[in-house]
Amino acid sequence: MTKIADDINKTQHQYEYFINEPDKCKENVPFLVLLVTVQRWQREARQAIRNTWGKEDLLPGVKILRLFFLGKDPKPNTDADQEILKESQEFHDIIQQDYLDTYNNLTIKVLMGLSWINTYCPNALYVMKTDSDIFVNTEYLVYKVLKADQAPRKNYFTGYLMINGSPIRNLDSKWYVSPDEYPKERYPPFCSGTGYVLSGDLSHKIVKISPSVRWIHLEDVFIGLCLDKLGVQLVAPPKGSDFNNWRVMYSDCKYHNIVTSHGVSPGEMLHYWGRLQKSKHLCI
Numbered sequence: 001m002t003k004i005a006d007d008i009n010k011t012q013h014q015y016e017y018f019i020n021e022p023d024k025c026k027e028n029v030p031f032l033v034l035l036v037t038v039q040r041w042q043r044e045a046r047q048a049i050r051n052t053w054g055k056e057d058l059l060p061g062v063k064i065l066r067l068f069f070l071g072k073d074p075k076p077n078t079d080a081d082q083e084i085l086k087e088s089q090e091f092h093d094i095i096q097q098d099y100l101d102t103y104n105n106l107t108i109k110v111l112m113g114l115s116w117i118n119t120y121c122p123n124a125l126y127v128m129k130t131d132s133d134i135f136v137n138t139e140y141l142v143y144k145v146l147k148a149d150q151a152p153r154k155n156y157f158t159g160y161l162m163i164n165g166s167p168i169r170n171l172d173s174k175w176y177v178s179p180d181e182y183p184k185e186r187y188p189p190f191c192s193g194t195g196y197v198l199s200g201d202l203s204h205k206i207v208k209i210s211p212s213v214r215w216i217h218l219e220d221v222f223i224g225l226c227l228d229k230l231g232v233q234l235v236a237p238p239k240g241s242d243f244n245n246w247r248v249m250y251s252d253c254k255y256h257n258i259v260t261s262h263g264v265s266p267g268e269m270l271h272y273w274g275r276l277q278k279s280k281h282l283c284i
Contacts, residue, residue, distance in 0.1 A: 015097035015112060018072065018081075019088045025121035030065040031148060032141075033124045033200075035113045038068045038132045039101055040084050045132040048266035050091065052273035053136040062148055064138065065121065068094050069113045071101030103174070106193075107219040111210055114203045125152040127203055130195040135264040135272060137255060141197070145237055145259060152199065157227060158235045159196030160243035160260070162220070163189050175218060182216050189234050190224025192245035195260040205230055252276065253283035 034054055038046060046068055054066040073080060088094040095116055099108050110129060117124055126146055130136060142148050145158070165187040167177040198206075206226045213229055216222045227234070237243055241258060248254060248261035250272055255261070256279070264272070 014115070015071075015099045015108075017095070017097055019085065019094050019096040021067070021092055021095060022120050024065055024067070024092075025124065028063045029123045029125070030063045030121065031125050032062070032064050032138075032146070033117055033121060033127045034064065034066045034136075034138075035110075035117070035127055035129045036066070036068050036132060037106065037109050037113070037129070038070050040070055040073055040080055040096075042132045043083075043087065044266040045269075046087075048269040049132070050093070052269050053138045055138075058138055059142055059148075062142055064142075065124070066093050067113075067116075069109055069116075070094070070096050071099040071105065071109060072096070074100050074102065104217045107215070107217055107222045110193075110219045110223065111207060114207050117200070117203045118207055122200070122204065124200040124203070126156075126197060126199055128195065128197045129193070130260065131193070133263055133265070134195050135255070135261040135269055136195065137257075137259055137276070140242075140257065141259045144257075145242060146197070154199055154201050155232050156199035156235055157191065157196065157202060157232060158198075158237050158243075159191030160194065160245045161189060161234055161236060162187070162192055162224075165190065165221070177216065177218065182214070182221075187221050188224050188228035190220050190227070191234060192243070193218075193220035193223075194245040194262045195243055196220070196223075202227075202230075202232065205232075250275075252279035256280070256283040 036049060056064045056066055058064060084094065084096065097112055099105055117127060166185060167182050168175045170176060206223060209226050209229055213225045216225065243260050244258060245262055247263040248258060252275055255272060255276055
């Protein structure tokens, strides 16, 4: 199979659903879908997110939909399959499909997440893709960045902007990209995969154009390549410090005025969230 044919096969393939929630958007159109990429064993992280920034009833009058996307374990594990099914039956927020859940398949995972939204939640106004170790200040995102009181935007994509990024050619790097996978010296602008936000209309456009875009296993770069081909310009967030692809040292007022902080454990997430709720009146 040629490289181009292989790329098209990857982006067009629809993986079987092991666990699905096809009716999540039938009653209400979400203002924001939280597309959280996780692995099966990260139960503690999922629970922390459910109890903090991923609460669907967090903001009165603002419909939020929380979904965890995962694939299948590289090694079959019947007990683990039963555990994730039981968790799904309890919370109804897990989408699992038949692709290997590996780092190199993260692009597939995100495309399948966007494809799920196109199929089952096509009228969602905004989508945020993020990871299980990210702290998200959902309230700040909704009111200060997305401005829920204003008309929804189209062709909108924002996050931590990566400009003039270059492929890492060091074989020892987690982010190594071979010249065969990506021969150019520069990536087009993209947003860090730790947390980016897009308008709902872009979800459909990205999935539709993806088969004609050169495949790369770095999902945030691949999404950037799709946007580049679509001619969509990234939008800088209101403040340069809003989205962070690193860990932000905690302080009440600092966390009240950011969207993301990276590398936060489930225990820290619960602790920080509790402090934020108590300190709201102190920080503007």
